Amino acid sequence: MGSIESKKLHDFPFDFYKSTAPLQIYNAVIFLIREGLHNVGLYRRICHCYDKIPFGELTTEFQNEMATLKSDKEKATFLGLPEEMYPLSKCVTDENLKKLGENAKIDQWEKAYTALGLPLSCPAALILEYPMTVYYMLTKYVFPKGVPTNEPIEVHLPGAEKECDLVFLFEVLLAFLPAGVDLTIRMVGPSVSPNLKDDQRLYKFEDKDRKSKLTIHLVTGHYEKQHYSGEVFASEKDGNVNKPPSAVFMLNPALLAHETWVPTIQFLMEAKAKIVITDVMEPNIELLRVNMMRIGFKMTEPHQVNPFRGPLHRWTPDCNFPGFSNGFICVLH
Ligand SMILES: [Zn+2]
Numbered sequence: 179m180g181s182i183e184s185k186k187l188h189d190f191p192f193d194f195y196k197s198t199a200p201l202q203i204y205n206a207v208i209f210l211i212r213e214g215l216h217n218v219g220l221y222r223r224i225c226h227c228y229d230k231i232p233f234g235e236l237t238t239e240f241q242n243e244m245a246t247l248k249s250d251k252e253k254a255t256f257l258g259l260p261e262e263m264y265p266l267s268k269c270v271t272d273e274n275l276k277k278l279g280e281n282a283k284i285d286q287w288e289k290a291y292t293a294l295g296l297p298l299s300c301p302a303a304l305i306l307e308y309p310m311t312v313y314y315m316l317t318k319y320v321f322p323k324g325v326p327t328n329e330p331i332e333v334h335l336p337g338a339e340k341e342c343d344l345v346f347l348f349e350v351l352l353a354f355l356p357a358g359v360d361l362t363i364r365m366v367g368p369s370v371s372p373n374l375k376d377d378q379r380l381y382k383f384e385d386k387d388r389k390s391k392l393t394i395h396l397v398t399g400h401y402e403k404q405h406y407s408g409e410v411f412a413s414e415k416d417g418n419v420n421k422p423p424s425a426v427f428m429l430n431p432a433l434l435a436h437e438t439w440v441p442t443i444q445f446l447m448e449a450k451a452k453i454v455i456t457d458v459m460e461p462n463i464e465l466l467r468v469n470m471m472r473i474g475f476k477m478t479e480p481h482q483v484n485p486f487r488g489p490l491h492r493w494t495p496d497c498n499f500p501g502f503s504n505g506f507i508c509v510l511h
Contacts, residue, residue, distance in 0.1 A: 219258035232371035327358035336401030338365035357388035
């Protein structure tokens, strides 16, 4: 249990997660029921009730339903979000940012909640961990000097699963990223539903006032060279096509459990891609380090605890290590 204390893994600011009483994954359903969020909107992927529905199909359902809803309040309630977060592209206000001080970096949950004006009792972090982890990776590892606003930027998420059903939540990125950003995220994976039609794969969000754009593309299939090069996206009418992405993010990919990752990592390393990976458990990152050396590459930077890891503790009895969704981050490049 050493790393729990030394790395302050239970150190979350939330009312529902105390280091003395962590919110355990086996209690997630009870917690969601108590919060009135079990099987509600964007929270549906937290438990196993919707496991039979392929990834991306819940987003299709949200899209259909959202088109019938008129007010922000109705939309927020339908997605299970607090009303003050809607519209999502404007959920970070200047007034809230002022509370953080000038040029404050949003690099931990408490600051993100202040920026959002949310009370620390709000369970939104259980789903916000995905877009906030992407935000953190972009600002810390890919564009540490500032996210560019003078050119379109693109990131790829190979092996995407749950995040495909959080598409509507990713709109918060428009509020956290600088005005004028034009970001495309391609979520590519064999588990992305093959049943999605073209218009159920491409989602566009825009904040006209800040001139910011976000495009999310759901793609079914194993991530291959033609995805990385942009070749397969070249037929699209718009977007940043036929050019490699700024970075490749793999969220909770459990790389060591799947041998299919080897050729993917290999071609990405050879292409000198910037790859940022998260893992639920720290020892998996150590194993990845060893395996990378076996195929002739090394991890150049030490891994770190993700400040935006999901606040649901997973304790795996057979290995006795603490785990969190997107718990630890390492960079390969
Ligand atoms: Zn359930």
